[in-house]
Amino acid sequence: HGLLWSFLLSAISYAVTILLTYVLIRKKTPDLAVERVSSIYSNCAFMCIPLINGIYGSEGVLYLTAYLTFFNVLIWTHGLMTMKGERDFSSLVKALISPSVIAVVVGLICYLTNVRLPKVPATALQYIADMNTPIAMVIAGATAAQTNVLKALQNRRIYYVSLCKLLILPVAGFFAMWILDPPPIVLMTVTIAAACPAATMCTMFAVNLDKDPKTASEIFTVTTILSAVTLPLITIFADRITYHI
Incomplete structure (x- = not known):
């Protein structure tokens, strides 16, 4: 039930974000094209997986997979076509058979059928999962190191x-989802x-x-x-409205 909600909310979030981006930017x-793609697609994998796992545990990560599924499909279709400035629907097929989407499908099948891996491979995969946070920091640091931060801040x-990416678009998406009165943990995860x-994929595309x-x-x-400032603010804002109204 919660997973179905997460797919619905993820679709709403992306629909609102894409539409507003074409109005605001x-x-x-x-x-x-770079500004629009950077505003729409977030670093929802490397940064968000350890973040959601720390706040809501494995249940939150499960709901996050719905958002990641939409991300992987849209970034390789809408995102790629936006950056190219042309429509190339063959990208949709490539997106649907990408390793990340296949991994999500396999993971959902294992979850829904209650399939459990043996201890040794399960432990190995857990070690890989635990590397998400340090790898995310390495990637973020390596990308930032190649940028003149002082010049960029000017x-x-x-x-x-x-402002659009970190505040306006997430808040607009939150209210579009909130009016449906979804499960709080799903709403918070997608928000x-x-x-x-912005996702590192935008730089790779560029x-x-x-x-x-x-x-x-x-x-x-x-x-x-x-985001060190805006992400906690958005989380507090959404939490107050979700749990106290």
Whole structure:
């Protein structure tokens, strides 16, 4: 029941975010595609998995897989087409057979059928899962190290994109989901995932598609830095409304 809710809320969150992004970020600049993709897609895997696991445990991580499924499908379809500036529906097929989506499907099957791995492989996989947090910090640090942080922090446009990514879009998505009166833990999980900073995939796309990787990297760095403040604020805000109204 909760998993079905998480799929529904994830769909609503992405729908609201994508629609609002085309309204809020429409200034015709060479970086328009980079700004839009960075505003829509968050670092909901590396950063959010250990975060949600620390707050809500394995149940929260289960609900997060729905959001991750939408992320993996949309980033390789809508996100890729937005960065290219063209429609390439063959990307949808590639997205559906990507290792991350297959892993989610296998994991859900194991969960729903109550399949348990033997102790040795289960322990090995747990060790890999425990590496999420340090690996996330390494990736974030390596990307930020290649960016002139002081110069990026002086760019007013990046502050506007960060405002949209970290505050306006997550809050709008939260209220769109909240009116349906969903289970609180599912609502909080999806809200936190949407409020995470820009995804590193945006920088990878920019590099591979001859966009401006410098802008993508700066947005990633600035949103990651600012999320140290905005993510707790969004979590407190959503928690107060969810549990006290």
